Amino acid sequence: MQAIRCVNYGAPSTLTLEDLPDPAPGRGQVVIETEAAGLGYVDALLVAGLYQVKTPLPFTPGSEVAGKVVALGEDAPAALMGKRVMALSPVGALAEKIALPAATCIPVPAIMSAEAAAGFIVSYCTALYGFETCGHLKPGETVLVLGAAGGVGMAAIDVAKAMGATVVAAASTEEKRKAAVARGADFAIDYTAPDWRKTLEPLTGRRDVDLVYDPVGGDMSETAFRCLAPGGRHLVVGFAAGDIPRIPLNLPLLKRSSIVGVDWGGYVRADPAANIPLLRTLTDWASEGRINPEPSASFPLAQAPSVLQRLLDRESIGKPVIHFRQ
Ligand SMILES: NC(=O)c1ccc[n+]([C@@H]2O[C@H](COP(=O)([O-])OP(=O)(O)OC[C@H]3O[C@@H](n4cnc5c(N)ncnc54)[C@H](OP(=O)(O)O)[C@@H]3O)[C@@H](O)[C@H]2O)c1
Known part of the structure; x- marks a missing residue:
């Protein structure tokens, strides 16, 4: 072979x-x-x-x-x-x-x-575990997905939409933003632009979001965390940008928001059976056409x-x- x-x-x-x-x-x-x-x-x-x-x-x-x-x-x-x-x-x-x-x-x-x-398995189970178990995403909430046109980001868009969220996709190029919208994101922003936070309100009618899904890290994370509304959740998924951000601890206090680690791999290693309900939900959704x-x-x-x-x-x-x- x-x-x-x-x-x-x-x-x-x-x-x-x-x-x-x-x-x-x-x-x-x-x-x-x-x-x-x-x-x-x-x-x-x-x-x-x-x-x-x-x-x-x-x-x-x-x-x-x-x-x-x-x-x-x-x-x-x-x-x-x-x-x-x-x-x-x-x-x-x-x-x-x-x-x-x-x-x-x-x-x-x-x-x-x-x-x-x-x-x-990896990208979709991570997204469902992240949004459901770690992020307690509720229908009608707004999610900002960083690195939205990557493999993990695209799955996050699909799963968040299936859970009834409004999705803002953040990506670095026009081609990537178009791909994220084609995947189902409601809005797309260029998070490499200066002051990109200010582009949220004209697009969505809101200055803030309820959840951040972050597989990127680096410089993007702190600005994204600052986008959270009170009660917001910043889901730490990965560090594709290379640098691990160090967010000042007064920020979660001032924003009344949480930073939550999403280690799906560790979750499954600790209890392999825990992934079965995640997979059952996702394969049902795929069969029903709720995710693609x-x-x-x-x-x-x-x-x-x-x-x-x-x-x-x-x-x-x-x-x-x-x-x-x-
Ligand atoms: N927590 C978990 O259980 C779990 C599970 C699976 C994967 N992960 C992690 O998720 C992350 C993303 O994985 P992926 O397979 O989706 O990767 P990917 O397809 O390459 O997507 C990563 C995205 O990150 C952005 N990015 C920003 N700076 C970058 C840089 N210097 N180099 C590469 N990409 C950069 C890119 O979007 P822009 O160009 O738009 O910025 C890219 O589309 C990885 O760190 C991986 O380890 C975590």
């Missing part, structure tokens, strides 16, 4: 496309023939060796996979054979086949394409390095997915 390999930490251009032996399923495992693999900013950091946890070399990048079960290990449920499933794995998704514990495989709803499923998790673009395996480079270069729009069809 073909797989993308990271032999040394570095730029995505150092990744290689190699022929590897097919994986054999261990006890309780299945082998998935990969149809699609989702990519995100975190994958580019892992390849660079810059993520909090370093993956031992060499490895096959990619943590989100969708495909068909083609082999069963001892004790794996026979009912999974031939089924289309989606799953998360620490690494290994950028390969034509991957062996994973059967318990981590989730059936793909009939309505969802393999590409949609591969880009679904189709990725923005799909690329062949050989282009995975350039897809990762575009994420690092802030050029990617939406959730990029690698497809394995010929």
